[in-house]
Amino acid sequence: MDKIDPIRDSYYKPLEQAESWLGRIFYTTGSLSIVVFLIEKDQYPEIYVFVQIFFLLCAVTGFVLGLAIRLYWNPRAQNKRLEDFLSHALSISLSHERTVGYYNNEETDWVRKTGVQLLENSYFSKEIIAVMCKEERIRFFSYAALFFLIIIYRDTPIDLIIAISQVLFTEQLISRYFRVEWLRIKYENTYDTLYKIFQARPESNILKAMIISNLVIYENSKANGVITLSSEIFNRENQIISKRWERIKDDLVL
Numbered sequence: 119m120d121k122i123d124p125i126r127d128s129y130y131k132p133l134e135q136a137e138s139w140l141g142r143i144f145y146t147t148g149s150l151s152i153v154v155f156l157i158e159k160d161q162y163p164e165i166y167v168f169v170q171i172f173f174l175l176c177a178v179t180g181f182v183l184g185l186a187i188r189l190y191w192n193p194r195a196q197n198k199r200l201e202d203f204l205s206h207a208l209s210i211s212l213s214h215e216r217t218v219g220y221y222n223n224e225e226t227d228w229v230r231k232t233g234v235q236l237l238e239n240s241y242f243s244k245e246i247i248a249v250m251c252k253e254e255r256i257r258f259f260s261y262a263a264l265f266f267l268i269i270i271y272r273d274t275p276i277d278l279i280i281a282i283s284q285v286l287f288t289e290q291l292i293s294r295y296f297r298v299e300w301l302r303i304k305y306e307n308t309y310d311t312l313y314k315i316f317q318a319r320p321e322s323n324i325l326k327a328m329i330i331s332n333l334v335i336y337e338n339s340k341a342n343g344v345i346t347l348s349s350e351i352f353n354r355e356n357q358i359i360s361k362r363w364e365r366i367k368d369d370l371v372l
Contacts, residue, residue, distance in 0.1 A: 121219030125202055126349065128215065129195040133346055136187050141290060143180040147173060148285035155281050184289065192344055200337060203239070207232040223367070233329035237312045238363060240336060244305035245359045246347045251302050258295040261286060297343050304339035308332055316370055 150173040159166045201212040206221040208228050221238065225231035265286055268274050286292060315328050 121217070123217050123220070124215045125195070125198045125217060129191075129198045130346065130349065133187065133191040133195050134349060136183060136191050137346060140180060140183050140187065143176050143183065144288065144290040147176040147180055148288075150176060151281045151284060152278065155275075155277055188344060192346070193341075195346075196337075196340060203235060204232075207235055229326045229329055232333060233312060233316065233325070234367075236329065236333050236336060237309065237316070238367075240305050240309040240312065241363055241366065242352075242359055243347060244302065244309050245362075246351050246355065247298065247302045247305055247345070249351045249355065250345075250348055251298055254295045254298045258291065261291060294345070297345055301339060301343040301345050304335070304343070308336045308339075313366075313370070 150169060154166070154169050154173060157166045157169060198213065198215065202215070202217050203221075204210075205212045205216060221235045223231065223234045223238075225234050265282060268282060269279060312329070312332055315325065315332075319325075320328070
């Protein structure tokens with residue numbers, strides 16, 4: 119069966135585009151903050167003023183775009199994904215935009231079906247974000263090493279150190295790196311917990327309570343982390359991860 123995901127095209131693609139533009143603005147603003155320091159104000163007053171104005175415009179644009187991502191694009195995409203998740207779990211239509219070819223399990227009880235779907239989601243999430251973590255680590259430690267070298271160089275002006283520090287300690291570098299690592303841990307914990315729950319086969323009420331509890335934790339982690347899983351990595355790794363998931367589902371004898 120071909121997989122169809124209208125939610126990614128309608129809601130996650132605009133979110134990813136907004137995040138891509140925010141990344142461009144971040145690097146532009148960071149570069150300008152250093153360029154401003156290097157320009158001789160008395161010798162090139164017009165250039166200095168132009169760079170300052172452009173820096174201010176980039177900073178304001180980045181602030182507005184970042185706010186829109188947190189308060190509009192990201193929550194909208196997450197809500198639509200949750201609607202689709204619950205629509206499949208409860209066998210109802212909370213939205214006309216439904217995925218096809220996902221959540222293929224034979225469970226009939228809605229709570230167990232929710233648990234299996236969450237197990238599938240957390241497995242895919244932890245695998246994708248694990249690849250993202252590798253890329254984020256390279257970027258983070260590269261910038262950290264560069265920053266350390268600049269600091270230990272005695273002739274580096276303090277104003278330049280401050281300018282670089284402002285770039286480093288932003289949402290797009292240090293904060294993002296730690297949020298990605300934190301989400302990886304959360305996704306792994308959710309998957310491991312659910313896997314053990316289905317293996318242990320607790321009594322019905324305990325099973326239901328633990329599934330709902332983990333669903334809340336999973337969705338709350340996504341909302342707090344504000345990290346969009348890479349569609350590029352998903353498309354690249356999807357076939358491999360899907361095969362692994364089918365083996366896990368068969369071995370678990372759900």
